[in-house]
Structures are given as C-alpha cells and as structure tokens.
Amino acid sequence: xxxxxxYLKPEIRDHLAAQYVLGTLSSRxxxxxxxxxxxxxxxxxxxxxxxxxxxxxxxxxxxxxxxxHVWRNLQSMLKPAPAESTWKRLxxxxxLWQGGFALAMILSLSLWLLPADNKVQPVSYLAVMQSxxxxxxxxxxxxxxxxDAPGRSRLHIQWNRRMASSDLEGVSxxxxxRDTGKQTSLGxxxxxxxxxxxxxxxxxxxxxxxxxxxxxxxxxDGPVRFRGPCLQLSxxxxxxxx
Amino acid sequence: MSSEQWKQQIEYCLAQxxxxxxxxxxxxxxxxxxxxxxxxLKIVPDKELAADVLQEAYTxxxxxxxxxxxxxGGGWPWICQLTRNCAIDRVRSSSRQPEQVDxxxxxxxxxxxxxxxxxxxxxxxxxxxxxxxxxCLQKIRKEPRSVIISAYIYGLSHSELAIQLQKPLGTLKSxxxxxLKELHQCLEA
Numbered sequence: 001x002x003x004x005x006x007y008l009k010p011e012i013r014d015h016l017a018a019q020y021v022l023g024t025l026s027s028r029x030x031x032x033x034x035x036x037x038x039x040x041x042x043x044x045x046x047x048x049x050x051x052x053x054x055x056x057x058x059x060x061x062x063x064x065x066x067x068x069h070v071w072r073n074l075q076s077m078l079k080p081a082p083a084e085s086t087w088k089r090l091x092x093x094x095x096l097w098q099g100g101f102a103l104a105m106i107l108s109l110s111l112w113l114l115p116a117d118n119k120v121q122p123v124s125y126l127a128v129m130q131s132x133x134x135x136x137x138x139x140x141x142x143x144x145x146x147x148d149a150p151g152r153s154r155l156h157i158q159w160n161r162r163m164a165s166s167d168l169e170g171v172s173x174x175x176x177x178r179d180t181g182k183q184t185s186l187g188x189x190x191x192x193x194x195x196x197x198x199x200x201x202x203x204x205x206x207x208x209x210x211x212x213x214x215x216x217x218x219x220x221d222g223p224v225r226f227r228g229p230c231l232q233l234s235x236x237x238x239x240x241x242x
Numbered sequence: 243m244s245s246e247q248w249k250q251q252i253e254y255c256l257a258q259x260x261x262x263x264x265x266x267x268x269x270x271x272x273x274x275x276x277x278x279x280x281x282x283l284k285i286v287p288d289k290e291l292a293a294d295v296l297q298e299a300y301t302x303x304x305x306x307x308x309x310x311x312x313x314x315g316g317g318w319p320w321i322c323q324l325t326r327n328c329a330i331d332r333v334r335s336s337s338r339q340p341e342q343v344d345x346x347x348x349x350x351x352x353x354x355x356x357x358x359x360x361x362x363x364x365x366x367x368x369x370x371x372x373x374x375x376x377x378c379l380q381k382i383r384k385e386p387r388s389v390i391i392s393a394y395i396y397g398l399s400h401s402e403l404a405i406q407l408q409k410p411l412g413t414l415k416s417x418x419x420x421x422l423k424e425l426h427q428c429l430e431a
Binding site: 014015018019021022023024026027030044045047048049051052053054055056057058059061062063064065066067069070071073074077078132174176180181183210211213220221223224 | 245256257258260261262263264265266267268271275276277279280281283284289293296297300301304308311312314315316318319320322323326327330331334335375376390391393394395397398399400418419422423425426429
C-alpha cells in the first residue's frame with residue numbers, strides 16, 4: 001500500500017492525528033504530517049477532533065503574565081516601517097516576481113482601459129487578487145472606476161487569461177477599512193464579472209480600503225478565497241462623490 | 243466573563259484577524275497571552291525562551307489565521323495546538339536533555355506539579371465541566387493515562403518519557419497507542 005493510501009484508513013489517520021495533538025511525533029514526522037494535512041481533509045478533521053478532546057487540559061493551565069516586551073515586539077511587527085510609502089508597503093506584501101507580474105498587468109490594463117476619449121474614466125482603484133492558498137500567478141484583478149455622479153461608479157473583475165477561471169458561486173467581496181479594519185460588503189463577487197454599478201457607500205468603502213477580500217459565504221469570517229491590497233491609480237475627484 | 247463567552251470572543255477575534263484587523267489581534271493577545279504563556283512554561287521552563295516562543299506563536303497566529311477552520315473545531319484549541327507546537331519545536335531544537343525534566347512531575351504518586359496532580363485526581367473538581375474526558379481518562383489504566391497527560395502538558399517525546407520512567411521505548415509507545423485507542427473508544431461511545 002502506498003504511503004498516501006495508508007492515510008485513507010481511519011484507524012491510521014486517527015492514530016496519527018492523536019499523536020500529532022499529543023506532541024509525541026518526531027519533528028521530521030510532524031513536518032511530513034503537516035504537509036499531508038493540506039491534501040487529506042479527513043486527516044484535518046481528525047486533528048481538530050483530537051484538539052477538542054484534549055483541550056480541557058489547557059483550560060486548567062494557570063495564567064502567567066508575560067513580559068511586556070512580547071507585545072511591544074508584536075506591535076512593531078504589525079506596524080509598517082515609517083519611511084516606507086503606502087505604495088511600497090503594499091507592494092512589499094507581494095513577492096518580487098509577483099510584484100513584477102502585477103505591475104505588468106496594471107500597465108497593460110491601464111493602457112487597455114485608458115480612455116480613447118475624455119468621456120471614459122480611467123481606473124481609480126485596483127486590487128491584484130491572490131488566491132488562498134497562493135497560486136503561481138494572481139488569478140484576477142478587480143478594478144473600480146469613479147463615475148461622473150454618485151451611484152455611477154463601477155466595479156469590474158478581469159480574470160488572468162493565463163489561468164483557468166474558477167467558480168465564484170457563493171463568494172462575497174469585502175472592503176477592509178485601512179484605519180479601523182471594518183469590513184464593508186461589496187456584494188456577490190460574481191456580479192462584478194459583468195461590470196456593475198456601486199452605491200455611494202460601496203464606493204467610499206473602496207476608497208478608504210487597504211485591501212479587498214473575497215470569502216466563501218455571506219459573512220466576512222468565511223474561508224478566504226482571494227485577497228489583494230487596494231491601490232489608488234488616479235486622483236479622486238471630490239466633486240464626484242462616488 | 244464566563245468560559246463560554248471567553249471562547250466566543252476568541253472566535254470573534256480570529257474571524258477579524260483573518261481579515262487583518264489589528265485591534266482584534268490586540269484583543270486576542272489580552273484574552274489569551276497569560277494562559278498561553280503559562281502553557282508554554284510547562285514545556286519551556288526558561289522564562290526568556292518561553293517569552294520568545296510566545297511571540298513566535300502570536301506571529302504565527304497572525305500570519306496563519308486563514309488556516310483556522312471554524313467549521314471543524316474551536317479557535318482556542320487551534321491556538322493552543324499552534325502554541326504547543328512552537329514550544330515543542332523550541333525544546334527539541336535546543337536538545338533538551340531528558341534529565342532536565344523532573345521525574346517527580348510525571349509520576350502521579352509524587353507529582354510536584356499542581357496541574358498534573360489535580361488532573362489525575364479522581365476527586366478533583368477541575369473536571370466538573372469536562373466530564374467526558376475526565377471519565378474516559380479515569381477508565382484507562384494508570385500508566386497510559388499518566389504518560390498521555392504528561393506528554394500533553396510537558397511536550398515530552400517518547401524517548402524522554404522512556405528515560406524518565408525507566409521503561410523500554412517500545413513499552414512507552416505501546417502504552418500511548420493503547421491509551422489513545424481506549425480514550426477514542428470511550429469518547430466516541
């Protein structure tokens with residue numbers, strides 16, 4: 001029986017999951033086990049079950065106040081470097097080649113989307129969406145165009161044509177406020193496959209967002225399918241408030 | 243805040259952290275860091291090293307929150323598992339010598355550790371809320387029960403347990419395997 005097929009046997013899965021949760025697997029075996037978790041959903045279910053079973057023991061561990069420097073260090077990890085511009089910070093979230101690829105996509109999209117005449121608005125905000133788990137290339141770009149009056153701004157998805165498009169049924173899109181972290185619903189992601197109009201609130205949520213996140217289900221805490229930093233590509237026209 | 247409310251608050255924080263909400267991360271830290279530091283100190287007794295592990299654990303919670311599956315289980319057990327893994331990695335990479343673990347802590351009769359003593363005490367009130375695990379642990383034989391709880395609390399490997407209890411490695415593995423099987427059967431019954 002191949003190693004992979006062994007994990008189909010419930011008793012082997014359960015035994016490994018229990019030893020993983022107990023902490024008795026060797027480091028090497030545990031690393032291999034963790035890599036298997038992603039390919040064997042039943043194994044992951046078994047691990048969660050054992051975590052639940054054993055966790056009452058953790059509930060009774062006495063709390064000990066940790067040194068203050070731990071939180072200070074974590075805070076500095078979360079803070080962006082002050083010398084960096086927002087642009088640099090956002091690009092820093094992408095790896096070098098991803099950044100290069102995204103830049104090429106933005107440039108080609110910008111050329112494609114730039115107005116042939118002055119009546120067409122250029123892309124105002126753009127998010128290069130990466131899959132979760134990440135794929136070799138970002139699968140899509142979401143762009144927002146400012147309209148000439150409230151309620152006339154538009155949202156549009158462009159798939160990366162070098163990748164197969166995936167099913168967007170039941171996937172909702174959320175804008176994450178850059179200051180408060182508040183999530184604002186932008187509705188079903190698939191609606192943006194056909195360019196759709198944004199309400200004023202939705203437009204303002206995109207304008208103030210640091211990131212767009214697409215999750216499964218109607219709630220913002222569903223499993224994340226795609227996410228990407230939201231970049232401002234053209235000046236906002238205050239006279240046209242979304 | 244009741245235990246249930248506390249766990250619900252952790253769920254809420256994790257959902258927000260998945261969306262990179264920093265205030266939720268701070269709230270999670272306030273809610274859980276004391277417990278997690280206590281948990282790490284059982285495995286990594288050195289306070290400075292334990293603080294490093296705590297920082298590493300929260301960094302991983304922030305970075306890997308998307309991996310948490312709320313549809314499969316609770317957030318608190320997930321956080322504890324992630325933290326214990328960090329602590330176990332740290333002690334094993336620093337080549338903890340088995341003799342560094344005090345034999346007294348893993349012997350039910352002489353347990354110097356309050357937690358272990360209470361966990362293995364039939365009359366302990368600690369288990370009132372967790373009747374199932376308590377009942378099932380009491381059903382399995384003393385030796386497997388003792389090594390299972392010790393391995394879980396102190397992150398001891400098979401070989402560390404074997405040396406501490408002066409038993410052959412095969413016997414230890416057999417106790418754990420049999421004990422976990424009996425525990426599984428009892429909890430599923």
